[in-house]
Amino acid sequence: MNSILKGIFDFVIWIFVPVVLLLVIWFLGSLHKKITIKRHKASVRSGFWAGMMLFIIVFIYQISIFLKTGFPDNNIFQGFRIWLTFASALAAFVLFLRGREIVSSTASGWLVILFTFVNSFALFHYFFVRTYNDVLLSVILGAAFGFFAHLAASPSSIHEFLNSKS
Secondary structure: OHHHHHHHHHHHHHHHHHHHHHHHHHHHHHHHHHOOOHHHHHHHHHHHHHHHHHHHHHHHHHHHHHHHHOOOOOOOOOOOOHHHHHHHHHHHHHHHHHHHHHOOHHHHHHHHHHHHHHHHHHHHHHHHHOOOHHHHHHHHHHHHHHHHHHHHHOHHHHHHHHOOOO
């Protein structure tokens, strides 16, 4: 029984969390295909690439520091913060519930920059740096729960949000 539970735990830590981050990055990279207004499409596409460039800049800076000081040697699992998980679940649920009202179309490019950078940097930190994995694990699982809870409560609103013209 312990080996089954350890296997599930390892699956969540090593497979599920990185896949969630990769899926968000993939979604952000393909989001421009779902937008019909040409300038918003260009804004979102440029936002994705700007977010990737920002990640590369910070990645190079971070690696240059590690070449001088040495790479950290932390375990991938460093704990779990349940309150942070539920706070990020609530934030994700509210964001998807009221995203169209909160975010204007003109701000979408900036949000794509931010989310692309944060997800790319989180994936890098989660596997290689591991300094805040307790926070990353809690926020990622909470945000995934908030997203899926939103889909369960209102499955059509995601499609309405992506297909909105404004």
